Amino acid sequence: NAGVMQNPRHLVRRRGQEARLRCSPMKGHSHVYWYRQLPEEGLKFMVYLQKENIIDESGMPKERFSAEFPKEGPSILRIQQVVRGDSAAYFCASSPGQGPDEQYFGPGTRLTVT
Amino acid sequence: AQTVTQSQPEMSVQEAETVTLSCTYDTSESDYYLFWYKQPPSRQMILVIRQEAYKQQNATENRFSVNFQKAAKSFSLKISDSQLGDAAMYFCAFHSGSARQLTFGSGTQLTVLP
Numbered sequence: 001n002a003g004v005m006q007n008p009r010h011l012v013r014r015r016g017q018e019a020r021l022r023c024s025p026m027k028g029h030s031h032v033y034w035y036r037q038l039p040e041e042g043l044k045f046m047v048y049l050q051k052e053n054i055i056d057e058s059g060m061p062k063e064r065f066s067a068e069f070p071k072e073g074p075s076i077l078r079i080q081q082v083v084r085g086d087s088a089a090y091f092c093a094s095s096p097g098q099g100p101d102e103q104y105f106g107p108g109t110r111l112t113v114t
Numbered sequence: 115a116q117t118v119t120q121s122q123p124e125m126s127v128q129e130a131e132t133v134t135l136s137c138t139y140d141t142s143e144s145d146y147y148l149f150w151y152k153q154p155p156s157r158q159m160i161l162v163i164r165q166e167a168y169k170q171q172n173a174t175e176n177r178f179s180v181n182f183q184k185a186a187k188s189f190s191l192k193i194s195d196s197q198l199g200d201a202a203m204y205f206c207a208f209h210s211g212s213a214r215q216l217t218f219g220s221g222t223q224l225t226v227l228p
Binding site: 031033035041042043044045048055056059089091093095102103104105107108110 | 149151156157158159160161164205213214215216217218219220221
C-alpha cells in the first residue's frame with residue numbers, strides 16, 4: 001500500500017507566480033489535511049478536506065490560498081501571487097475515516113520563493 | 115483553542131542511555147488524543163506513539179513509552195536505549211474528538227551522542 005504521495009518535492013517560484021502543490025492520499029483514505037511548516041517551527045494546520053468538500057479551512061490565509069479535493073485525482077493546494085513569506089514546507093496528511101485516526105504524512109513539498 | 119507546549123528546544127543523550135522529552139497541553143475537552151511524531155533530516159513526519167485520553171494505561175511501543183498525566187495535562191516521551199537513528203526533531207501533537215486537525219508543539223531537537 002503506497003503511502004501519501006506529494007509532488008513536486010521541491011518547487012521554486014518567483015514572487016508573483018502561482019504555486020500548485022499536489023497530494024495523493026493513501027489508498028482507501030478519503031480525508032486530507034494540509035499543514036505548513038515555516039523554518040524552525042512546528043507544523044500549522046491549514047485546511048481539512050473530504051472528497052469534493054472543504055470541511056475546515058480555519059487555518060488557511062484568507063487571500064491567495066485555496067484548496068480542493070476533487071472526486072477524481074489528487075488534492076491541490078494553490079497559492080496565487082506567491083510572496084517570500086510563503087517559503088515553507090507544505091505537508092499533506094491523510095486518514096481513512098471519521099474516527100480519531102492517525103494521520104499519515106507525505107514527504108512534504110518545499111516551496112522556495114525567490 | 116488547544117495549545118501544545120514543548121519547553122525543551124534541544125536535548126541530547128548518550129547512545130544507549132534514556133531520555134525524556136516533555137510536553138504539556140491545554141484543553142477544555144475531555145475526549146482527545148495525543149501523539150508524538152518524529153521528523154528526521156529527511157523531513158518525513160513519522161508517527162512514534164499515540165495515547166487516547168480515556169485510557170489510563172500509558173502507551174508503549176518498543177523502546178518508546180509515554181508518561182500521560184491527564185490531570186496535569188502532561189504527555190512526556192521516554193526513549194530507552196537511545197540509538198543514533200533516534201536523532202531527529204520530535205513533535206508532540208494534540209487531536210481533539212471534535213476537531214480533526216492536529217495541533218503541534220514547537221518541537222524538541224534530539225541529538226544522540228556516540
